[in-house]
Amino acid sequence: MLRRRLLLATPALLAAPALHAQGAWPNRPVRIINPYAPGGTSDIVMRYLAAGMERAFGQPFVVENRPGAGGAVGTAAAAAAAPDGYTLLVTNTGPLAVSISMTPPPAYNAERSFSYITMFGGAPILCAVKGDGPIRTMAEYRAAAAARADAVSFGSSGVGSVGHLAGMLWAREAGVEMLHVPFRGASDAEQSIIGGNTTSLWNTVGAHTGGVQGGSIRGLAVTSEQRIGSVPNVPTIVEAGFPGSVASNWFLLAGPAGLSAEIVGRLRTHLAAAMAEPAARERWAAIGMVSLGDPSPAEITTFVMREATRWAPVVRAAQG
Numbered sequence: 001m002l003r004r005r006l007l008l009a010t011p012a013l014l015a016a017p018a019l020h021a022q023g024a025w026p027n028r029p030v031r032i033i034n035p036y037a038p039g040g041t042s043d044i045v046m047r048y049l050a051a052g053m054e055r056a057f058g059q060p061f062v063v064e065n066r067p068g069a070g071g072a073v074g075t076a077a078a079a080a081a082a083p084d085g086y087t088l089l090v091t092n093t094g095p096l097a098v099s100i101s102m103t104p105p106p107a108y109n110a111e112r113s114f115s116y117i118t119m120f121g122g123a124p125i126l127c128a129v130k131g132d133g134p135i136r137t138m139a140e141y142r143a144a145a146a147a148r149a150d151a152v153s154f155g156s157s158g159v160g161s162v163g164h165l166a167g168m169l170w171a172r173e174a175g176v177e178m179l180h181v182p183f184r185g186a187s188d189a190e191q192s193i194i195g196g197n198t199t200s201l202w203n204t205v206g207a208h209t210g211g212v213q214g215g216s217i218r219g220l221a222v223t224s225e226q227r228i229g230s231v232p233n234v235p236t237i238v239e240a241g242f243p244g245s246v247a248s249n250w251f252l253l254a255g256p257a258g259l260s261a262e263i264v265g266r267l268r269t270h271l272a273a274a275m276a277e278p279a280a281r282e283r284w285a286a287i288g289m290v291s292l293g294d295p296s297p298a299e300i301t302t303f304v305m306r307e308a309t310r311w312a313p314v315v316r317a318a319q320g
Contacts, residue, residue: 025085025263029060032088032253035074035095036157037067037185041206042251044287045120046090052274057266063090067184070160071095072106079108083115083258088267090120092204092251094161097307101315102160110308115259116300118271121289122250124224125166126205126234127154128217130193138220138240141200145176153179155189155201162249163189165311166223167202168318170237170245193217204249205231206287223247228288250292250307252300264297 032050034042043063050061066074075095081087096110108114129135135144145152156163159182171178181198183189186207192198194216201208201217209230211217219234223246227236237245253271255264272294274280284291295303 025260025266026057026059028086029062030057030086030088031062031064032090033074033078034063034065034090035067035071035078036065037183037188038065039187039207040157040185041123041204041249041287041289042090042092044206045251045284045289046253048280048283049120049271049274053267053270056270056274067158069106070099070158070164070182072099072160075099076107078254079113079256081256083256083260085255085259085263087256088117089114089254090251091254092162093249093307093311094158094164096252096304098162098165098311098315099160100308101312103319110304111301113257114254115257115264116297116304117253117255117259117264117267119292119295119300119303120251120253120275121284122248122292123204123206123288123290124222124228124246124248125163125202126208126212126222126231126288127167127170127200127202127220127237128190128193128208128212129200129220130196131211131215131218133218135199135220136218138235138237138242141220142174142176144199145171145174145178149177150179152176152200153181153198155181155183155192155198156203157186157189157207158182158184160315161203162247163201163203165314165318166245166247169247169314170202170223170242172314172317173242173244190217204288206289209287222288230286230288251289 053061071094075091078089099106100110135141154167186203189201212219212231221237221240223237
């Protein structure tokens with residue numbers, strides 16, 4: 001009888017050390033994949049919040065930059081990771097609402113491959129040129145582009161990024177053709193126009209606030225209906241006469257599909273509190289971010305798919 005009791009108890013005894021070893025999340029470092037090069041808006045936002053997450057959860061939260069294919073490379077890597085809470089993803093409009101309409105499609109599904117956690121906010125796109133260059137207004141920019149096909153080049157954070165598509169959207173409205181030059185990230189695109197290798201850039205305003213404020217680049221327009229506090233002297237695309245080119249890049253945190261509701265809930269609670277702090281609000285305003293509310297994970301999924309529908313015709317036109 002004693003032997004039978006020991007045998008019956010063995011599975012539980014064997015499982016106990018494994019459960020203990022697994023422990024509560026997180027009991028080891030968490031990596032956050034950023035599918036863009038360092039220096040962009042998603043990098044600025046996530047590195048700021050990651051420091052607070054380390055203090056709140058008692059483990060390192062390490063931002064890992066994995067750029068490529070307009071953000072699709074890093075986003076695919078996150079989608080393929082185990083849904084154990086130790087791989088998260090900070091991403092934006094490009095990989096989730098733009099790349100999925102491209103040919104060939106990326107190795108993930110924006111609706112089914114992710115557990116959406118929280119929305120950080122949105123930011124308009126900046127059109128900028130060299131600070132001491134000859135182009136000073138969007139009217140002059142259009143005139144330069146209209147002189148001949150591909151006379152004006154523009155850089156972005158990659159093929160399929162919102163900057164790429166915003167530039168294409170404006171070119172369609174302006175009736176011009178421009179040469180797109182994809183870069184691995186915001187800083188590379190900015191350095192290219194400073195060095196005179198490309199005429200302009202279209203990219204998230206927050207990634208280039210310092211360049212505009214310092215005068216190394218000149219902002220011609222922001223793709224919003226209202227001016228941005230961090231670059232108040234840059235006119236809106238509506239003021240410049242192109243109301244059909246209003247666009248925004250949004251940023252969110254996600255994990256692989258199947259992430260537990262408990263982990264999602266803990267992250268949402270902490271991040272909601274962190275983003276409500278005055279220091280965070282000031283930082284968001286400084287980089288041109290605006291609030292998009294606090295949608296639930298299900299509402300984020302609906303929002304992403306609605307944005308994908310909106311961008312699909314522009315993507316098809318960009319691919320010819």
